[in-house]
Each structure stands twice: as C-alpha cells, then as structure tokens.
Amino acid sequence: MISIPWDASVLVRCATRLTKIEQKLANVQIEYLWQCYKMNNDPEDEEFDRIAEQWNSDDIRWYWDLDQWFLCERVADDQVEYQQQQTRIAVA
Numbered sequence: 001m002i003s004i005p006w007d008a009s010v011l012v013r014c015a016t017r018l019t020k021i022e023q024k025l026a027n028v029q030i031e032y033l034w035q036c037y038k039m040n041n042d043p044e045d046e047e048f049d050r051i052a053e054q055w056n057s058d059d060i061r062w063y064w065d066l067d068q069w070f071l072c073e074r075v076a077d078d079q080v081e082y083q084q085q086q087t088r089i090a091v092a
Contacts, residue, residue, distance in 0.1 A: 005082045006075055014072035021065045029055065033069060041074055 022030055036043065036051070048066050052058055 006079050010075060011079060014075045017068050018072045018076075021069050024065065033066075037070060037073055041070065041077070043070060 025033075032051075036047065040047065048063055051066065052062065
C-alpha cells in the first residue's frame with residue numbers, strides 16, 4: 001500500500017507527459033498499451049522491443065516515451081490507491 005502521496009508537481013508532470021505522448025498515438029495504440037499495462041504495469045525492455053517491432057518504431061525517443069507512459073500510469077495508480085486508503089481511514 002502507498003502510505004505517502006506523490007508530490008503534486010510529480011502528478012502534474014506525469015499528467016502533462018501522458019497527454020503529450022498520447023497525442024502522438026492513434027487510439028488503437030493507446031488501447032493496446034492499456035492492455036499491455038493491465039497484464040504487466042512494469043515491463044522490461046524486451047516488451048518495449050516487441051511493441052516497437054509491431055509498430056515499426058525504432059527511435060530512442062519513442063522508447064523513452066513508452067517508458068514514461070508506463071511510469072506515469074503507475075504514478076496515477078499509486079495516487080488513486082493512496083486516496084482510496086485515506087478515504088477508508090477517514091470513514092473508519
């Protein structure tokens with residue numbers, strides 16, 4: 001469980017980064033990333049290689065974007081979990 005919330009500046013940077021990355025992708029690509037994320041929210045480089053091969057992308061910036069997309073989604077999940085935890089504590 002997350003016991004300390006992410007700093008607001010981290011959340012803002014991640015939200016901004018996600019928006020910029022997703023603007024570069026087609027909806028079907030975003031959906032595919034979501035499916036990958038549901039199966040493994042912290043993939044290894046080999047998973048990025050597999051996705052890159054499927055999408056014919058071999059640019060280092062693309063790998064960086066992909067890594068950042070997964071990281072920022074994990075940050076968002078952590079924040080949701082933290083808020084839910086705080087709500088349960090407040091109700092108890």
